[in-house]
Amino acid sequence: MKDYDLIVVGGGHAGVEASWAATKFKKKVLLITMNVDTIAQLSCNPSIGGLAKSHLVKEIDILGGLMGRAADATGIQFKTLNISKGPAVWALRTQNDKMAYSFYMRKKLEENPYIDIVQDEVVDMDFSNDRFNSITARLNGIIKGKKLILTSGTFLNGLIHIGKNKIKSGRLGEGAASHLTEKFNNLGFETIRLKTGTPPRISGSSINFEGLDIHGSDKEIVNFSFKSDGSRIKQLPCYITATNETTHQIIEDNFHNTALFSGQIEGTGPRYCPSIEDKVNRFSGKNSHRIFLEPEGLYTNEYYINGFSTSLPMEIQKKAIRTIKGLENAHFVRPAYAIEYDYFPSYQIKTSLETKKVEGLYFAGQINGTSGYEEAASQGLVAGVNASLSIDGRDPMIFKRSEAYIGVLIDDLITKDIREPYRMFTALAEHRLELRHDNADFRLLKYAKKYHLHNDEDIEFLENRISRIEELKEYYKGITIKKDQVNSILEKKNLPKVNEGSKLVKLLKRPQIEIDDIYSLGVIDLEKYSKYECKQAEILTKYEGYIARQREIIERSEKNESLKMPSNFDYKKFSGLKNEAIEKLNRIQPDSVGQAGRIAGISPADVSIILINLKKGGYIK
Ligand SMILES: Cc1cc2nc3c(=O)[nH]c(=O)nc-3n(C[C@H](O)[C@H](O)[C@H](O)COP(=O)(O)OP(=O)(O)OC[C@H]3O[C@@H](n4cnc5c(N)ncnc54)[C@H](O)[C@@H]3O)c2cc1C
Numbered sequence: 036m037k038d039y040d041l042i043v044v045g046g047g048h049a050g051v052e053a054s055w056a057a058t059k060f061k062k063k064v065l066l067i068t069m070n071v072d073t074i075a076q077l078s079c080n081p082s083i084g085g086l087a088k089s090h091l092v093k094e095i096d097i098l099g100g101l102m103g104r105a106a107d108a109t110g111i112q113f114k115t116l117n118i119s120k121g122p123a124v125w126a127l128r129t130q131n132d133k134m135a136y137s138f139y140m141r142k143k144l145e146e147n148p149y150i151d152i153v154q155d156e157v158v159d160m161d162f163s164n165d166r167f168n169s170i171t172a173r174l175n176g177i178i179k180g181k182k183l184i185l186t187s188g189t190f191l192n193g194l195i196h197i198g199k200n201k202i203k204s205g206r207l208g209e210g211a212a213s214h215l216t217e218k219f220n221n222l223g224f225e226t227i228r229l230k231t232g233t234p235p236r237i238s239g240s241s242i243n244f245e246g247l248d249i250h251g252s253d254k255e256i257v258n259f260s261f262k263s264d265g266s267r268i269k270q271l272p273c274y275i276t277a278t279n280e281t282t283h284q285i286i287e288d289n290f291h292n293t294a295l296f297s298g299q300i301e302g303t304g305p306r307y308c309p310s311i312e313d314k315v316n317r318f319s320g321k322n323s324h325r326i327f328l329e330p331e332g333l334y335t336n337e338y339y340i341n342g343f344s345t346s347l348p349m350e351i352q353k354k355a356i357r358t359i360k361g362l363e364n365a366h367f368v369r370p371a372y373a374i375e376y377d378y379f380p381s382y383q384i385k386t387s388l389e390t391k392k393v394e395g396l397y398f399a400g401q402i403n404g405t406s407g408y409e410e411a412a413s414q415g416l417v418a419g420v421n422a423s424l425s426i427d428g429r430d431p432m433i434f435k436r437s438e439a440y441i442g443v444l445i446d447d448l449i450t451k452d453i454r455e456p457y458r459m460f461t462a463l464a465e466h467r468l469e470l471r472h473d474n475a476d477f478r479l480l481k482y483a484k485k486y487h488l489h490n491d492e493d494i495e496f497l498e499n500r501i502s503r504i505e506e507l508k509e510y511y512k513g514i515t516i517k518k519d520q521v522n523s524i525l526e527k528k529n530l531p532k533v534n535e536g537s538k539l540v541k542l543l544k545r546p547q548i549e550i551d552d553i554y555s556l557g558v559i560d561l562e563k564y565s566k567y568e569c570k571q572a573e574i575l576t577k578y579e580g581y582i583a584r585q586r587e588i589i590e591r592s593e594k595n596e597s598l599k600m601p602s603n604f605d606y607k608k609f610s611g612l613k614n615e616a617i618e619k620l621n622r623i624q625p626d627s628v629g630q631a632g633r634i635a636g637i638s639p640a641d642v643s644i645i646l647i648n649l650k651k652g653g654y655i656k
Contacts (some may be wrong), residue, residue, distance in 0.1 A: 040492050041422050042170055044157045046074040046409040049127065049400030049415030051140050052100045056419030058149035059099055059488050060425035067172060069190070070209060075105070076138035076179040077408065078189070078206050079233045081313075081331045081339055084259065085258040086116060088128035088409040093475040095412055096260045098441075098496070099488030101143055102412045103259030110270040112255045113621040118639065122574050123467040123513075125261060128275060130334035143595065152538040153370065158214040164221060167395035169233065186415060189231065191216050191377035191402065193353040196294030197370055198348025207372060216377045223392060225380055228302035229456050231406055232344040235352055239336040241366035243329060246277040250327070261476065261497065268524040270426040274328040274361065278311070278343075281358040283322065285351065286315045294346035294373055302375040305456040306407055309499040310344045310373065311355075326359060326423040329402035337368050346373035349501050378404045379449040382623045387421040387431035388414060388445070391624070397422050403448055406456035413441045420486060432486060437466045438478050441601040450623060450633045467576060468585050473571060477501060500568065505570035509562055511550075514539035514559055525551045543576045596629035598646075609648040616641045 041057045043050045044067030052467030054066045058588070068074065073093040077083075083106035084092050095101035112130035159171035160183065190205030190212040205212045216226050219221050233605045245480045250273040258265065290296045295304075295314045304310070309317065316326055327341035340362075347354060349370050357366050381403040383391055390396045397439035399418040421431040447457065464470050469479070476497050481644075483489050483497070515536055528547050539559070542548050550573040554561055561569050575582070606612060606620040615636050623629040632642045649655045 037038055039151075039178065039180040040426055041065070041182050041419070042067065042178065043183065043184045043186060043419075044068070044170065045186035045188055045190070046152070047078075047186055047188045047400060047411060048069065048075060048102070049188070049418070050184070051075045051144065051412040052095065052102065052412045052415035053184045053186060053397075053399055053419035053422075054144060054150050056488070057423045058147050058415045059148060059486065060420075060423035062423045064150045064640065065153060066150055066177075067153045067155055067157060067170070067176060067178075069154070069156050069205070069212070071141070071152060073137070073206075073209065074144065074408050075137045075206060076206070077106060077133045077136055078133065079231075081131050081136075083110075083129050083408060084126060084133055085128040086124065086126045087440065087461045087463070088407060089116075089121075089128065090461075090470060090472040090475070091409040091413045091444070091459060092127075092259045093472045094439050094441050094479055095409075096262070097475045097479045097483055098416055099483060100139060100416045102409065104262055105136055105143075106131060107258045107263035108139055108258050109268065110175055111268065111333065112250075112252045112273065113270075115257060115649050121468075122473060122578070124461050126472060126596070127257060129259070130271070130329055132268065132334070132343045134332050135268070136332060156212065156214075157637060158335065160215070160218060162393045162396065165393055167393055168583060181426050182395045182397065182416045183438070184399055184415070184422055185215075185402060186398075186400040186411070187215070187416075188210055188401040188411070189374055189376040191215075191226070192375075192405070194375045196300055196346045196373045196375070197459070198294065198301070198346070198351070199290055199297075200348070201299070205371060205372075205376070206374070206561075219379070224383060224390075224506055225415050226377040227373050227380055227468060228306040229378050229404065229406075230300050230302035230373055230375045231456060232304065232346060233341040233371060234343040234345065235356065235371040236331065236337040236369040237328075237340055237356070237362065238366040238368050239330065239338050241359045241364050242274075242338060243363065244274055244328075245361075247328070247361045249273075261500075262493065269333055271330045272331065272334070276326045276328065276359055277323045278326060278355075280322045282355050283315045285355045285358065286312050286345075286347065289314065289347055289351045292348050292351060295395075299372060300346070300375055302454045304373070305458065307458065307634045308344070308348065308406075308422075308456075308584050309459075311342070312345055312347060328361070335491055342381055344373075345371040347371070352408040366615065376401070378402050378630060380404065381453055384449060386433045386445055386449055386626060387425070388418040389421065389425070389431075390576075391562070393485055395422075395425070404457050407445070407458045410444060410457070410459055417441060419446065424486075431454070432482060433478075434482075435593070436464070437469060437593065439475075440464060441468055443470075446630065446633070450625065450630055455466045466585055469582055469589065471574070473567075473574065501563075503564060504568050504571045504575070507561075507568055508575050509560075511539050511543065511576055516542060516553065516556065516558060520558060523556070524548060527552075540576050540579075543573060544579075546577075549573065592629065595632060595642075596627050598628040598649065599653075600625050600627060600631060600645075600649070601654055602626075608652075611644040611648070612641060616644075620645075 040062035110129035
C-alpha cells in the first residue's frame with residue numbers, strides 16, 4: 036500500500052473529524068477502521084449536543100468540522116435547553132436519525148479526494164527511535180505514514196458485561212482491539228480501565244404510547260451549523276415515562292446479579308451518568324426515575340430507553356422494564372450492557388494531543404479518558420490540525436481556556452488526573468459568559484482564517500456577520516425610546532412605570548426586556564438583519580458590564596499563562612517544593628505557571644515557590 040501523510044486509526048467521532056481536518060491542509064489521509072459500516076456510529080444515545088456539549092459542537096463548526104452539519108442534516112428533533120436561564124448556559128440538543136448521521140459522515144469522507152478509507156484492524160505499530168513509523172494491519176500489512184492519530188474509542192480490550200456474561204467486544208456485535216494495549220504498556224505508557232454503559236433498545240411496535248407525555252421539537256428551530264440551510268427531515272417526538280417501586284424492588288433484589296455490584300467490573304464509570312441500579316442504590320428514598328423513550332431514526336422502529344442503562348442479566352432487564360408504564364409488552368431488540376475498556380491517563384499527552392513519549396503519535400477521543408461524541412470529535416479535530424501542522428513544521432493550534440470549551444477540555448485532560456470518564460459541563464469553564472454557544476464565531480474565526488479551515492466564501496460570510504452585529508450594537512446605542520412607549524412595554528410585563536423616556540440600551544439591560552419587545556413598538560428598523568444578528572447584538576448589550584468584567588479577570592489570569600515553564604524538567608532542582616508537588620510537576624510537565632497552578636495538589640504557595648525558582652534560575656525575568 037502507498038505511504039500516507041497521516042494515518043487515522045478508528046472511524047468514530049474523533050477519527051472522522053481528525054481525517055476531515057487534515058484534508059484542509061491537503062494531507063493524504065488513510066482512515067483505517069474495523070468496520071466501515073459503523074463510521075461515526077452513535078454508540079449510545081442517538082443525540083448530539085446538550086448542556087456544554089452544544090458549545091463544543093458550535094466550536095467544531097466554526098473550526099471547519101462536520102459534526103454540527105451532520106447533526107442539523109439528520110436531526111429528528113431540535114430543542115434549545117435552558118432558555119429561561121442566561122445565554123451562557125443555553126444549549127442546543129438534537130435527537131438524530133442514527134443511521135442517517137453515520138451515512139452523512141461516511142459520504143462526506145468518501146467524497147473527499149484526500150481520504151482513503153480501509154476496513155481492517157490495526158494490530159501493531161512501529162515506534163522505533165521513539166517516533167511513529169508505520170502500522171501493521173491484520174490484512175493489509177505494513178503501511179507507512181508521517182503521523183498517526185489513534186482514536187480507538189472503547190475498543191482497547193473492550194469487555195462487555197451483561198449480568199455474569201462477559202463478551203470481548205468494543206461495542207455489542209463488534210470485536211475488541213486486543214493487540215495494542217500491551218504494545219503501549221511495553222513502551223512505558225500507563226493504561227487504566229474505565230467503564231460506561233448503555234440502555235436497552237426496544238421495538239416501537241411493542242410500546243404502548245397512549246397516556247405517555249410527548250416531548251416534541253421546539254417551534255422555532257435553530258441550527259448547530261452556520262452552513263445549514265434550515266431544511267429538515269421528518270421530525271419525531273420522544274415520550275416520557277418513569278420507573279416505579281416495583282421496578283426498583285426487582286432491581287434491588289438483583290443487585291448481587293449486576294456486573295457493577297458483584298465486583299466483576301474493575302473500571303470506574305461516570306458518576307454523572309449512573310446506571311439504573313446505581314440510581315436505585317444511591318437514591319434509595321426516590322421511588323421513581325424518569326425514562327425517555329427516544330426514537331433511533333426514521334428507518335428503524337427501535338427506541339433508545341434513556342435512563343435505563345444497566346448491566347443486569349438479560350431476564351432481569353426484561354422483568355424490570357416491563358413494570359414501566361407503556362413498556363408492559365416491551366420486545367427487546369438489543370440488551371442494555373456495561374463495557375470496560377483501556378484508556379491512557381491523559382497526562383501522557385501534550386496540549387497538541389501528541390504523546391509525550393512517541394513523536395508523531397497523537398491520541399484523541401475516548402482513549403484519553405473522555406466520554407461523549409462531542410468531546411471525541413473536538414479532540415479529533417485538534418489532533419488532525421496539529422498532526423498536519425507538525426508535518427509542515429508549524430507550531431500547533433492551541434486554545435486558551437478563555438477562548439474555547441475545547442481549550443478547557445484539553446487543558447483539563449493534560450492537567451488533571453482523570454480517573455473517571457470526563458465529560459464537558461459548563462461548570463468546568465471559569466469564563467462561561469465569554470464562552471457562549473452563540474458566539475463561537477467571535478472567539479474562533481481567527482483560527483479558521485489562519486489555518487484556512489473554511490473556504491473564502493464562508494470566512495467572508497462569518498466576517499460580515501460579525502461586523503453586522505457590531506454595527507447593530509452601535510445602532511442600538513443611538514436609539515432613545517419615548518416615555519409612553521417604554522411604559523407600554525413595562526405595563527405588559529407588570530413592571531413599575533417610568534417618568535421619562537429611556538435609552539434603548541438601558542432598557543435592554545433589564546432582564547425582563549428583549550429586543551423583540553422594542554421591535555414591536557415599530558421604532559427600530561431591523562429589516563436588514565437576521566434574527567441571529569439581532570439576538571447577538573442584544574446579548575452583547577444586555578451583558579456588556581458582566582462581559583467587560585470577565586475580560587478583566589481573563590487578562591489578569593493570563594499573566595501566569597504567559598509565564599512559560601521549562602520543558603522536560605526535573606522539579607527536584609527547585610528548592611522549597613514538597614515531594615507531592617515535585618511528583619505532580621514531573622509527571623505533568625506543565626507548559627505554563629498558569630497550568631501548574633491548576634494541577635490538583637499544587638497550592639498557591641507552591642505557585643509562589645515555582646515563581647521564585649523560575650526567576651532565580653533565569654527562566655523568567
Ligand atoms: C456501550 C457504550 C455506552 C456509552 N455510553 C455513553 C454515555 O452514556 N454517554 C456518553 O457521552 N458517551 C457514551 N459512550 C461513549 C461514546 O460512544 C464515545 O465517547 C464516543 O463514541 C467516542 O468516540 P471515539 O471516536 O473516541 O471512539 P468510537 O466512537 O468508540 O470509535 C472508535 C473506532 O475505532 C475503531 N477501532 C478501534 N480499534 C481499532 C483498531 N485496532 N484498528 C482499526 N480500527 C479500530 C472502531 O472500529 C471504531 O470505529 C458510550 C459508548 C459505548 C460503546
